[in-house]
Amino acid sequence: MINEINIKPATIDDLMPIARIETACFTNPWWTVNFQIEFNNPDTEIFIAVDTHGEIAGFICITAVLDEFTIADLAVLPQMRRCGIARKLMQTAFDFAKSKNAASVTLEVRVSNSAAIGLYEGFGFKKVGLRQNYYRNPQEDAVLMTVFL
Ligand SMILES: CC(C)(COP(=O)(O)OP(=O)(O)OC[C@H]1O[C@@H](n2cnc3c(N)ncnc32)[C@H](O)[C@@H]1OP(=O)(O)O)[C@@H](O)C(=O)NCCC(=O)NCCS
Numbered sequence: 001m002i003n004e005i006n007i008k009p010a011t012i013d014d015l016m017p018i019a020r021i022e023t024a025c026f027t028n029p030w031w032t033v034n035f036q037i038e039f040n041n042p043d044t045e046i047f048i049a050v051d052t053h054g055e056i057a058g059f060i061c062i063t064a065v066l067d068e069f070t071i072a073d074l075a076v077l078p079q080m081r082r083c084g085i086a087r088k089l090m091q092t093a094f095d096f097a098k099s100k101n102a103a104s105v106t107l108e109v110r111v112s113n114s115a116a117i118g119l120y121e122g123f124g125f126k127k128v129g130l131r132q133n134y135y136r137n138p139q140e141d142a143v144l145m146t147v148f149l
Contacts, residue, residue, distance in 0.1 A: 001083050002083050002084040002085065002088065004051060004052045005049050005050065005051055005057060005084075005085055005088060006049070006050050007047050007048070007049055007050075007088055007089060007092045008047065008048060008050060009045060009046070009047055009048075010039075010046040010047065010048045010059060012036075012039050014046075014048055014056060014059075015032065015035055015036065015039065016032070017055075017056045018035055018046070018048065018056065018059050019031075019032045019035055021056065021058065021059060021075050021076075021077055022035075022073070022075055024075075024077060024078065025075035025076070025077070025078070026075065027137045027138070028135065028136050028137040030073060035061075038061055038063065038072070041063065043063055043064045043065070044061060044062070044063040044064075044072070045061075045062055045063075045093075045096055046059055046060070046061045046062075047059065047060050047062075047089055047092050047093060047096070049076070049085045049088060049089055051080075057076060057077050057080040057085055058074075058075055058076035058077060058080065058085045058086060058089060059073070059074070059075060059089070060073070060074045060086075060089040060090065060092070060093045061073040061074070062093040062096060062097060062105075064097075064100065064102065067100075067101060067102055067103040067104075068102070068103060068104055068106065069097040069100075069102045069104065069105045069106070070105070070106050070107060071090075071093060071105060071106075071107040072107075074086060074089065074090070074116070076089075086119055087119065087122070090119065090120075090123055093105075094123065097149065098149060102149050103148065103149060104146055104147065104148045104149060105125075105146070105147050105149065106128075106144065106145065106146045107120065107125070107144075107145055108131065108134065108142040108143070108144055108145075109142065109143050109145065110135055110140050110141075110142060110143075111130075111140060111141045111142070111143050112140060117143065117145075120145050123147060124147045125145035125146065125147045126145060126146060126147065127143050127144070127145055128144050128145065128146045129143075129144035130142070130143060130144065131144060
């Protein structure tokens with residue numbers, strides 16, 4: 001199954017499927033315009049996971065300020081989870097950051113999101129801080145995680 005998933009850079013043609021996955025995966029999703037802004041940001045790359053039928057199963061958005069990179073968004077369709085798609089997206093984003101001489105990669109995650117935290121720990125991310133009441137719907141703290149490359 002995971003061998004049938006290809007990771008590739010997204011184009012603006014992928015905007016609506018990406019926005020639909022976002023809405024399916026988050027209680028407080030990014031708006032479509034947030035993705036439009038990222039598509040127009042030269043320091044941002046969005047990668048998509050595509051199945052053999054050309055359907056998008058998930059995506060990752062990584063952005064940079066100088067050599068500090070941030071995983072800004074990551075989601076996999078509920079029916080496609082637990083088969084390694086997020087790990088494959090993360091590996092691609094990591095390889096991309098390394099190719100750009102990144103010093104670090106940082107992200108925020110809900111304290112209750114043990115699935116994502118487990119994924120990130122597997123890539124060497126460590127908890128470095130807490131942002132109180134960072135998320136809405138429901139209100140929750142964010143854990144700040146960083147890995148130095
Ligand atoms: C988090 C998310 C992206 C993981 O996607 P996925 O494709 O299912 O993840 P993978 O199959 O690549 O799993 C990789 C590792 O992550 C961890 N993991 C993923 N889902 C998990 C779960 N439900 N419970 C516990 N650990 C989990 C495991 O360590 C897993 O490795 P393993 O399968 O060898 O145990 C997905 O659950 C999702 O889209 N969630 C909603 C959106 C979200 O929370 N995004 C992250 C915001 S910070």
